[in-house]
Amino acid sequence: MQPVCPTCATVETTRAYNRTLDATSRYAFLSFRHDETTANQRSLAEVDRDLSALVSRIQAEPNSRTFIADNGRTGFGPPALHVITTQSNPQALQRAHADFIGAMVSGTGCPASAS
Numbered sequence: 001m002q003p004v005c006p007t008c009a010t011v012e013t014t015r016a017y018n019r020t021l022d023a024t025s026r027y028a029f030l031s032f033r034h035d036e037t038t039a040n041q042r043s044l045a046e047v048d049r050d051l052s053a054l055v056s057r058i059q060a061e062p063n064s065r066t067f068i069a070d071n072g073r074t075g076f077g078p079p080a081l082h083v084i085t086t087q088s089n090p091q092a093l094q095r096a097h098a099d100f101i102g103a104m105v106s107g108t109g110c111p112a113s114a115s
Contacts, residue, residue, distance in 0.1 A: 012054075019061065026063045028104050029055070030097075033070040067100045069093055 005017040019027075033051065055066045 024063065026065075026104055026107060028065045028067060028100070029058050030067045030100075031069070033068050065100070065104060067097065069097070 003021075005014055008014040008017050031051065033048070051068065055068065058064050058066055
């Protein structure tokens with residue numbers, strides 16, 4: 001068990017704190033691009049902006065990767081994100097997700113500075 005962060009008030013500060021506990025470990029951020037239920041009345045543009053900023057911060061850290069699945073109506077995502085669409089081919093998404101997790105577990109999918 002990791003010690004609880006005594007000053008963390010947000011997901012971002014908690015994530016940063018957890019990285020200080022074992023900075024050499026591999027980690028990944030997996031998310032859907034847009035979820036209308038959890039978007040909390042935010043536009044897709046706002047969600048994309050914030051998600052892109054978070055992905056950029058994560059990708060700048062050693063041993064980190066991101067996997068973003070696009071479940072939006074358009075089926076398209078910002079080019080800066082590793083986006084797999086659920087609209088066009090759900091089986092491809094399943095394969096890509098399994099491959100991503102397998103590479104993270106084995107260490108083959110996470111070089112020192114990955115995108």
